[in-house]
Amino acid sequence: MARRALPSLNALRAFEAFARHGRMTLAADELCVTHGAISRQIRQLEEQLGVPLTEGPRSRLRMTEAGLKLAQGLSPAFDQIEAAVPRPPQVGPRPLVVSCLPTFAMKWLIPRLPRFQAAHPDIPVRVMESNGPFDYQADGVDLAIRMRTLGQTYPQDSLETPFMEHFHGPVMSPELAASIEPTLANICALPRLHTRTFMESWSDWARKMPGDLPEPVSQQEFDHYFYLIEAAAAGLGVAVGPWAFVQRDLASGRLTAPLGFVSGEAAVVALTPIEGSAPAALRFRDWLVEEGRSSPLPPTSPEAACDSSAER
Structure with a gap:
């Protein structure tokens, strides 16, 4: 059997964690190492591969x-490894299993999770990342967080609780934004980025804009929202990003949103079984409603506001 020509697995793991989180400090926290260790592992990986994997200033590093x-x-390769690793029998209370959209888990849920744990230290929470269908019994899911779009249906045994309105708008790197006058026409003329998990994002956003969405000059697709966000931060083009997913990157200066945000046709919802919901799942659902209510609203789009005024 031929020997696999793989670079350091530790370096690959460090880079994959950085890619998901978009920040070395968060990758270091996940892997229980220092920020410097993550930086050295990624630098070692770049040397082994002979290609740069990151670029930009250290404070706004991007892929x-x-x-x-x-x-x-x-990411899918490490997911398969994790699923295949045998686990010891469960000791202590069974964790509350929350099936969640991967990017929503990383960008919104996990940063807020310490508040739930502080209020409910007796309820351990396990976040299971998933975009797809699920079965409460077969998958051991207590609560699921999904983006509900028009016409989308969920299992008939689910009770749906909306807890956050969906706002979205075009986001891009500050460098790309500085290269153009930030008008609707100019932004729509930039290379357009998509995620396969929500291909309707551009058409959904365009419904609130005056005029028709022009055909893209070029476009590129990514498997998940977190790759889409990183592609936008890297300056590859402009993406329509949900406010909940990009808020932290906007605050840090990795992204900018020149046109602001508009309300979308979707909503973020918590799904629980109609019958037999665990009390911990109901407490978590109520906590999500409170967190959604207290989350700051995004800056609005002047184009959408002008268009609404014209309609009235």
Whole structure:
């Protein structure tokens, strides 16, 4: 059997964690190492591969196109490894299993989770990342967080509780935004980025804009929202990003949203079984409603406001 020509697995793991989180400090926290260790592992990986995987200033580091391609292959590979690893029998209370959209888990839920744990230290929470269908019994799911779109249906045994309105708008790197006058026409003329998990994002956003959405000059697709966000931060083009997913990157200066945000046709919902919901799941659902209510609203789009005024 031929020997596999793989670079350091530790370096690959460090890079994959950075790719998901978009920040070395968060990757370091996940892997229980220092920020410097993550930086050295990624630098070692770049030397082994002979290509740059990251670029930009250290305070706003982003992935190159080669880095994005590698990250999209690594995440599912590590997911398969994790699923195949045998686990010891459960000791202590069974965790509350929350099935959640991967990017929503990373960008919104997990940063807020310490508040739930502080209020309910007796309820351990396990976040299971998933975009697809699920079965409460077969998958051991207590509560699911999904983006509900028009016409979308969920299992008939689910009770749906909306807890956050969906706002979205075009986001891009500050460098790309500085290269154009930030008008609707100019932004729509930039390379357009999509995620396969929500291909309607551009058409959904365009419904609130005056005029028709022009055909893209070029476009590129990514498997998940977190890769889409990283591609936008890397300057590959402009993406329509949900406010909940990009708020932290806007605050840090990795992204900018020149046109602001508009309300979308979707909503973020919590799904629980109609019958037999665990009390912990209901407490978590009520906590999500409170967190959604207290979350700050995004800056609005002047184009959408003008269009609404014209209609009236």
